[in-house]
Amino acid sequence: MVVSSLFHPSFSTIVFTAAKPIHKNHRSVTISAANDNIKDKARRHPTAANNFTAKYVPFGASFDSDESYSLDEIVYRSKSGALLDVHHDVEALAKFDGAYWRNLFDSRVGKTTWPYGSGVWSKKEWVLPEINSDDIVSTFEGNSNLFWAERFGKQFEGMNDLWVKHCGISHTGSFKDLGMTVLVSQVNRLRKMNRPLVGVGCASTGDTSAALSAYCAAAGIPSIVFLPANKISTAQLIQPVSNGALVLSIDTDFDGCMKLIREITCELPIYLANSLNSLRIEGQKTAAIEILQQFDWQVPDWVIVPGGNLGNIYAFYKGFKMCKDLGLVDKIPRLVCAQAANANPLYLYYINGWKEFKAIKAETTFASAIQIGDPVSIDRAVYALKNSDGIVEEATEEELMDAMALADSTGMFICPHTGVALTALNKLRKSGVIGSSDRVVVVSTAHGLKFADSKIDYHSGNIPGMGRLKNPPVSVKADFGSVMDVLKDFLLSKTPK
Numbered sequence: 001m002v003v004s005s006l007f008h009p010s011f012s013t014i015v016f017t018a019a020k021p022i023h024k025n026h027r028s029v030t031i032s033a034a035n036d037n038i039k040d041k042a043r044r045h046p047t048a049a050n051n052f053t054a055k056y057v058p059f060g061a062s063f064d065s066d067e068s069y070s071l072d073e074i075v076y077r078s079k080s081g082a083l084l085d086v087h088h089d090v091e092a093l094a095k096f097d098g099a100y101w102r103n104l105f106d107s108r109v110g111k112t113t114w115p116y117g118s119g120v121w122s123k124k125e126w127v128l129p130e131i132n133s134d135d136i137v138s139t140f141e142g143n144s145n146l147f148w149a150e151r152f153g154k155q156f157e158g159m160n161d162l163w164v165k166h167c168g169i170s171h172t173g174s175f176k177d178l179g180m181t182v183l184v185s186q187v188n189r190l191r192k193m194n195r196p197l198v199g200v201g202c203a204s205t206g207d208t209s210a211a212l213s214a215y216c217a218a219a220g221i222p223s224i225v226f227l228p229a230n231k232i233s234t235a236q237l238i239q240p241v242s243n244g245a246l247v248l249s250i251d252t253d254f255d256g257c258m259k260l261i262r263e264i265t266c267e268l269p270i271y272l273a274n275s276l277n278s279l280r281i282e283g284q285k286t287a288a289i290e291i292l293q294q295f296d297w298q299v300p301d302w303v304i305v306p307g308g309n310l311g312n313i314y315a316f317y318k319g320f321k322m323c324k325d326l327g328l329v330d331k332i333p334r335l336v337c338a339q340a341a342n343a344n345p346l347y348l349y350y351i352n353g354w355k356e357f358k359a360i361k362a363e364t365t366f367a368s369a370i371q372i373g374d375p376v377s378i379d380r381a382v383y384a385l386k387n388s389d390g391i392v393e394e395a396t397e398e399e400l401m402d403a404m405a406l407a408d409s410t411g412m413f414i415c416p417h418t419g420v421a422l423t424a425l426n427k428l429r430k431s432g433v434i435g436s437s438d439r440v441v442v443v444s445t446a447h448g449l450k451f452a453d454s455k456i457d458y459h460s461g462n463i464p465g466m467g468r469l470k471n472p473p474v475s476v477k478a479d480f481g482s483v484m485d486v487l488k489d490f491l492l493s494k495t496p497k
């Protein structure tokens with residue numbers, strides 16, 4: 001059955017109008033529609049049950065695999081130790097055509113209807129179809145700006161159609177909010193079902209920990225974060241501290257923290273919140289759907305994503321692929337994963353013709369959130385790249401910092417990881433792989449304000465051998481003549497010759 005109307009019976013609403021008296025502290029309180037908050041309203045107008053389901057299967061297995069797990073189980077790996085993947089019942093979803101889904105998703109944008117005002121939960125049927133809306137923990141994340149990088153594109157890349165998807169302009173300043181709303185909502189549900197979960201934990205380079213602690217704090221769930229000591233920015237460190245997480249600063253790198261949290265979550269009733277947990281991918285994939293939606297369901301030629309633990313590149317692939325499989329679009333973009341040269345295990349694997357993957361010891365990089373040498377989602381990333389005719393690129397420290405400074409000089413304020421992605425763009429433009437009229441989306445993964453320290457170092461000329469584009473503040477005496485001298489020099493330098 002193909003239904004293209006928004007008002008299919010499965011989505012019709014059941015309306016309860018009667019006000020119900022309830023008794024609290026011996027006083028009679030009447031809850032009326034007039035006093036409803038957005039969750040009350042959602043309770044009064046529940047969407048009718050639909051038949052959509054999802055479950056875990058081993059990564060790469062089909063929906064009818066012999067091995068599968070309910071999303072209400074606490075499980076992160078298959079019997080053979082492989083990654084898991086959330087599989088949706090695509091047959092049930094496909095009973096509705098592409099136009100139906102496009103219209104449904106479009107109808108929810110820009111509203112405050114619980115939970116659909118969120119860019120993630122506006123796609124609830126494709127994310128966690130079975131969760132009760134009441135259990136959702138959301139900050140109305142997503143719906144982030146898709147910025148037309150007009151000046152950067154035209155002036156520096158000879159392109160007319162360059163876009164930056166600002167996933168970092170978000171509740172905690174990174175794309176991690178998209179996955180974390182899903183994971184913490186499911187934990188909220190599991191705790192209500194009395195599953196043995198006392199808290200939620202992650203290893204982090206600073207963004208996962210910020211998102212985890214914020215969403216847990218919003219739901220009143222304890223959070224524990226393992227951070228590599230002195231390897232994350234001050235802004236990222238203060239986020240979980242402020243949100244009341246237990247913050248462990250551990251004398252190792254991210255890969256060391258990841259190993260520890262995996263061991264600890266096997267022993268204690270702490271739920272693992274890293275993207276090894278495939279629930280995270282379900283939220284992150286909505287950024288891909290959102291890009292298509294923002295282009296009025298036209299497919300860009302390329303999407304460039306900075307990669308570290310490598311969950312996000314697969315999330316983008318999965319979002320685009322679902323849109324193609326369910327008839328919302330007819331193709332998917334080519335994907336580029338961009339790595340820092342100091343933390344480039346995927347790049348090395350790629351240029352080696354995917355022959356042998358070797359984890360590395362990641363060196364210090366200004367793109368500190370992707371200083372990862374042993375990415376947990378390596379298999380997912382390879383799958384995404386192979387199935388999207390994808391490419392892997394890398395950026396040296398100087399390249400990524402210059403790219404960040406150049407983008408900032410055109411009105412952006414990006415993070416160093418986005419500098420890595422812009423460097424990849426520049427290299428692929430120079431080699432002619434990306435054409436001047438191609439429509440390209442660069443995914444900006446975190447807010448630049450989280451990385452102010454590295455920008456200060458760059459612009460003050462404090463980094464040996466770097467600072468080609470530096471623009472330090474000018475110290476000037478507090479008198480008219482001195483200020484005039486500085487301004488005259490400045491204006492002369494800017495006067496067209």
Ligand SMILES: Cc1ncc(COP(=O)(O)O)c(C=O)c1O
Pocket residue numbers: 174205207208275306307308309310311312313369370415417445446
């Ligand atoms: C700001 C930022 N950009 C990019 C990434 C890379 O994402 P992924 O680990 O999913 O590859 C991360 C985290 O790793 C991040 O925090």
Ligand SMILES: N[C@@H](CCOP(=O)(O)O)C(=O)O
Pocket residue numbers: 202203204205206207208209273274275276308309311369370
């Ligand atoms: N950049 C990440 C690294 C961990 O990635 P995850 O997606 O597996 O949680 C961070 O901010 O911690």
